[in-house]
Amino acid sequence: MGSAWVYDDLPRRRNKNAVHHARGVISAVAMLSESLRLQRPDRGMVPAAWDRTDIVAFTNRMGHLTATGNLSAKRRLAFTRFVRRVLLRFRTLGLTGPGQLLEGMPVDFAIWPEDMPDEPEDTEAGRDLPDEVMRQLCASLDDLEAMSTRETRVATELLIDTGRRPDEIYTLALDCLQQDPDGSPVLVYDNHKAYRLGRRLPIGKETAATLRRQQQRVRDRYPTTDPARLKLLPRTKINPEGTHGLRDISTLHRAWVDWLPEFLIPVVVIEEGTQVTRLVPFDKKRIFPYAYRHCYAQRHADAGVAVDVLKELMDHRLITTTQGYYCVGAERRREAVDRVTALQFDRHGQRVWRTAKNLLDSEHVRRAIGEVATPYGVCREPSNVAAGGHACPLRFRCLGCEHFNTDVSYLPDLQAHLADLLRSRERLMSAFEADDWARAQAMPTEEEIRRLRRLIERVQTDLDDLTPEDRAQIEQAVTLVRRSRTVMLGMPRVGQPLPDVRPPRIQP
Structure with missing residues (x-):
C-alpha cells in the first residue's frame, strides 16, 4: 500500500x-x-x-x-x-x-x-536560557572557533541572532542576505519543516555584517565556483566546490559547552524563613543548538513584541505554537498583575486605587474573563467583552470612553500611539492630497492628543516617584505582564522597527 x-x-x-x-x-x-x-x-x-x-x-x-x-x-x-x-x-x-x-x-x-489523539505537550517549549548563560556563551565564541571551525562559530551566531531552526541555518545559500525596499537587511531561508521556501526574516545590522564577512570568506575560498551554487556555511571535508552545507554542529557545540566553566545563575531560596540569593550551577544539558530558538522568542516577548508579530518572526502557522515558546507561570503572572494594578489609571489620568483586598485578589481573574484588550489598555464594557473587542462603536477612540482603563504596562503602547497621532497630523497638514472632508475625519483632534499626553505624563510621574527598588520590581512585573499578553487589537502599524534584542558579543 x-x-x-x-x-x-x-x-x-x-x-x-x-x-x-x-x-x-x-x-x-x-x-x-x-x-x-x-x-x-x-x-x-x-x-x-x-x-x-x-x-x-x-x-x-x-x-x-x-x-x-x-x-x-x-x-x-x-x-x-x-x-x-x-x-x-x-x-x-x-x-x-x-x-x-x-x-x-x-x-x-x-x-x-x-x-485522532490529543496534541502532545511540547517538551521543548519554554526552554530558553538565562541571560547569565547567554552572556557567557557569547563571550566564549572565540573559543568555539578555535576548537572547531569558523563555519561552526558563524552557524552558532546565526542560531542565536535569528532564532531559526538548525537545518535552516545549515542550508543557507551564499546570497541569503538581501534588503527590503527601505534598505533594511533581511535573511532569506527555507523553512524545510513546513515546506515554505524563500522565507524573509528582518535582521539587525550586526547580524548582516556577520553574514557579509562570511560571504566574502566563502568567495575567497571557492573563487571558481558559480556563486549561485555556493553555500554560506560549506562543510570543510569532501566539498571541493563549496556546494554542500554543514550537516550538523551538535557534536562540536556539545564539546565546546562541556569545555566551558560552570554556568552560575542566581536563584532565590528560603533559608531559615528568609529569602537568600545563591549562585547555583546551570545544567549544561539544556544548552543545545535548538535552545537558541527559544531564547530568540523569549527575548522578543520580553521586549514587548506582540504575539502576532512574533508568530511571523518564528514562521509558525498557528499562534498557539508561538505562545508555547515563552511560558509564564500562573503564580508569577498573578504577582505581576497585582503589582501593575497598583498603578492603574482611568481615561482622565486619575489613579484608580485598589484599596479593597478582595478586588485586588480577583484582579487577575478579571483580566482573563472580565475585560478585553484595546490598543493601549483594557475595556470592561460587558457587551464589548462578550464580543471579544469587536462590538465597540468608539473603536480606537478609547480615551473618550468611561469603560477604558490602562496601567503602567501599557506605557510603551501609549507612547507609540501618541507618536503615530503626531506623525499622522504632520502628514495631513502637509501637502498630502485629500478632500477636505476626508482630511477632517482623519485628522487627530487636539483634545485626543492633549488627553493622551496628560495620561502618559501622569503614568510617567507616578513611576518617577517610586524608589529605585520599587521601580525595578514594577519594571520586572511589566515584563511578565506584557509577555503573557496574548491579545493584540492595536492600530495597525506597518514597517515598525523591531527592538534590538541581539545578545552582545566580542566581534572576531
Whole structure:
C-alpha cells in the first residue's frame, strides 16, 4: 500500500525532507498493516473485509504502544495523521475501485476526527536560557572557533541572532542576505519543516555584517565556483566546490559547552524563613543548538513584541505554537498583575486605587474573563467583552470612553500611539492630497492628543516617584505582564522597527 502512495506523492516534493517524510509515511502504513495482520483472522489480506473495528483496534494499539513507552506521543500523532491522509489519498487515486489494489475497501475504514489523539505537550517549549548563560556563551565564541571551525562559530551566531531552526541555518545559500525596499537587511531561508521556501526574516545590522564577512570568506575560498551554487556555511571535508552545507554542529557545540566553566545563575531560596540569593550551577544539558530558538522568542516577548508579530518572526502557522515558546507561570503572572494594578489609571489620568483586598485578589481573574484588550489598555464594557473587542462603536477612540482603563504596562503602547497621532497630523497638514472632508475625519483632534499626553505624563510621574527598588520590581512585573499578553487589537502599524534584542558579543 505504501509504495502506491510514494509513487504519487514523492515527485511533487522538492526539498531535502521529501525522502524522510516518505519513510515516515511508509512506517505508519506498516504499523496499520501489522495491526491488521495481528487482529484479523484473514491476516488483513482482504481489503473488502476491513471495517470500522479494525480502525479502532489500530488506534487502541497505538495508544498501548505510547502508554508502554514504545512509541512517543508525538510520533503516535504523526503516524495517525499519515494513515488518515494515505487512506483518503487511496480513494482519490481510485485504488478502491474494481480490479484495483484495494478493491472494495469500505468507506468507514478511515481515520475519523474522534480517532485522532490529543496534541502532545511540547517538551521543548519554554526552554530558553538565562541571560547569565547567554552572556557567557557569547563571550566564549572565540573559543568555539578555535576548537572547531569558523563555519561552526558563524552557524552558532546565526542560531542565536535569528532564532531559526538548525537545518535552516545549515542550508543557507551564499546570497541569503538581501534588503527590503527601505534598505533594511533581511535573511532569506527555507523553512524545510513546513515546506515554505524563500522565507524573509528582518535582521539587525550586526547580524548582516556577520553574514557579509562570511560571504566574502566563502568567495575567497571557492573563487571558481558559480556563486549561485555556493553555500554560506560549506562543510570543510569532501566539498571541493563549496556546494554542500554543514550537516550538523551538535557534536562540536556539545564539546565546546562541556569545555566551558560552570554556568552560575542566581536563584532565590528560603533559608531559615528568609529569602537568600545563591549562585547555583546551570545544567549544561539544556544548552543545545535548538535552545537558541527559544531564547530568540523569549527575548522578543520580553521586549514587548506582540504575539502576532512574533508568530511571523518564528514562521509558525498557528499562534498557539508561538505562545508555547515563552511560558509564564500562573503564580508569577498573578504577582505581576497585582503589582501593575497598583498603578492603574482611568481615561482622565486619575489613579484608580485598589484599596479593597478582595478586588485586588480577583484582579487577575478579571483580566482573563472580565475585560478585553484595546490598543493601549483594557475595556470592561460587558457587551464589548462578550464580543471579544469587536462590538465597540468608539473603536480606537478609547480615551473618550468611561469603560477604558490602562496601567503602567501599557506605557510603551501609549507612547507609540501618541507618536503615530503626531506623525499622522504632520502628514495631513502637509501637502498630502485629500478632500477636505476626508482630511477632517482623519485628522487627530487636539483634545485626543492633549488627553493622551496628560495620561502618559501622569503614568510617567507616578513611576518617577517610586524608589529605585520599587521601580525595578514594577519594571520586572511589566515584563511578565506584557509577555503573557496574548491579545493584540492595536492600530495597525506597518514597517515598525523591531527592538534590538541581539545578545552582545566580542566581534572576531
